Amino acid sequence: MAAVIRNSTKRAPTAIAMMNMGGPSTLDEVQGFLTNLFTDPEIIPMGPVQNVVGPYVAKRRTPKIRDQYAAIGGGSPILKWTNIQGEAMCKLLDEMRPESAPHKHYVFFRYANPLTEVSLKQMKEDGVERAIAFSQYPQWSCTTSGSSMNHLWRELDRLKMTDNFKWSLIDRWNTHPGYVKAVANRVRQGLEQFAPEDRDKVIVMFSAHSVPMNVVNRGDSYTKEIASTTEHVMKELGxxxxxxxxxxxxxxxxxxxxxxxxxxxxGFGEQGKKHVLAVPIAFTSDHIETLFEIDIEYAEEAHEVGITHFKRCPSLNDEPVLFQAMADIVKDHLDTNSLHSPQYPLNCPGCTNPMCRTIKNPISPYSKLL
Structure with a gap:
């Protein structure tokens, strides 16, 4: 029945905009990706010289970063995994919630193809009316989820599409039971790489993408949400x-x-620790930070300091529990007619960006907390 719904319906799809940083799929895309990244003041603020200094920094860094992508196969796999996750999620949703079927995922990358503009135009061509902005950063940060959403609202204005779609947001899901269980499953798989007699002595090292301290001190909730995820995962593991x-x-x-x-x-090497499992906690799939930074750079550092058993648990990638979790999150969002999380309308205490916590053409009345 689900296949019939997906293929025969004439209804416009319910759009699920999967928002993420993205990554260059080929080596030729590296400089463009870096230029988009370093000219975004919400992730790397440089002040009034951003549009001059940003491209310069991107050009300077391109050879080094190209080499890193070459070392992991010639490009980022994040687009592949996003599509696999999106297709699996939508297939489940069509079965779980036929009244809003068909569900269709659209990839909204902030710095790489497909960019926001491309996916918005595809949504318009598909006749979409109802859209969910689903952040693929489970933990909210103004530098990631916030930047992607602010860019979405700006692009809707620029393309004169503000009235085309009715929006709601899934802006964070860092302690959702399904997500926590999916991460815990991967940690268990990671521990299986160690000899049974050594597993209890393995240090589980959760590694998240860092943020500048001025972002933390501004009141950004990312570090708190990352810490909460790690504690929920450890409790789930038992x-x-x-x-x-x-x-x-x-x-x-x-x-x-x-x-x-x-x-x-x-530090662990100096203390004589020998067994460490790296767990990438802020990422829903493999990309440069897992495949190069952890698997190559940190593995070499661990070897140099005497950590003889340094492993990484598998990334979420094609974890079936993640597919189900994402479908459950969207279904609950639709069932409850949610507009956003309770936290979304609350600006950071030190926020200076008037665009933050905006929603254009929401499904229900919305205002920031004043």
Missing amino acids: LKNAHILSWQSKVGYLPWMGPSTSNVIK
């Missing part, structure tokens, strides 16, 4: 293992959230 939360991928010279993953590895 294991004896010690765990720690570390932070990776710092850019530039300003202070960022710590301890850095690199320093944690070095």
Whole structure:
């Protein structure tokens, strides 16, 4: 019956906009990706010189980053995994909620193809009226989810599509039971890489993408939400293992959230620790931070400091529990006619961006908390 619904219906699809950073699918896309990244003031603020300095920094960094993508196969797999996850989620949704079928996912990447503009035009061509902006960052940050959503509202204005779609948001899902269970499943699979007699002594090292301390001090909730996810996962696991939360991928010279993953590895090596499992906690699929930074750079650092058993658990990628969790999240969102999470209307105490916490053409009346 689900296949009949998906293929025979004439109704416009319910659009699920899967919003993420994206990544270059080929080496030729690396410079464009970096240029888009370094000219976004919401993730890497540079002040009034952003549009001049950003492209310069991107060009300077391109050779190094190209080499990194070459080392992992010539491009990021994030588009592949996003499509696999989206298709599986929508297939489940068509079975679980036929009244809003067909459901169709659209990839909304912030810095790589397919960009927001492309997917909005495809939604219009498909006759979409109802759309859900589903952040693929389970933990909210103004630098990631916020940047993607603010860009969506700007693009709707620029393309004169503000009235084309009625929007609601899934802006965070960091402690959803299905998501927590999916991560826990991957941690268990990661622990199976160690000898049975060693598993209880393995340190579970959750590694999240770091953020600048000025973002944290502004009141951004990301670090709190990451920490909450890790505690929920450890409770779900019910294991004896010690765990720690570390932070990776710092850019530039300003202070960022710590301890850095690199320093944690070095510290454990100096203490004589031998068994460490890296768990990428802020990512729903493999990309450069898992395949190069953890698998190559951090693995080499671990070897150099005497950590003889350094492993990474599999990323969520094609985890069936994740597919079900995403479908459950969307179904509950539609069933309850939700517009956003309770936290979304609350600006960070130090926010200076008037675009933050906007919703254009919402499904129900909306206002920021004043």
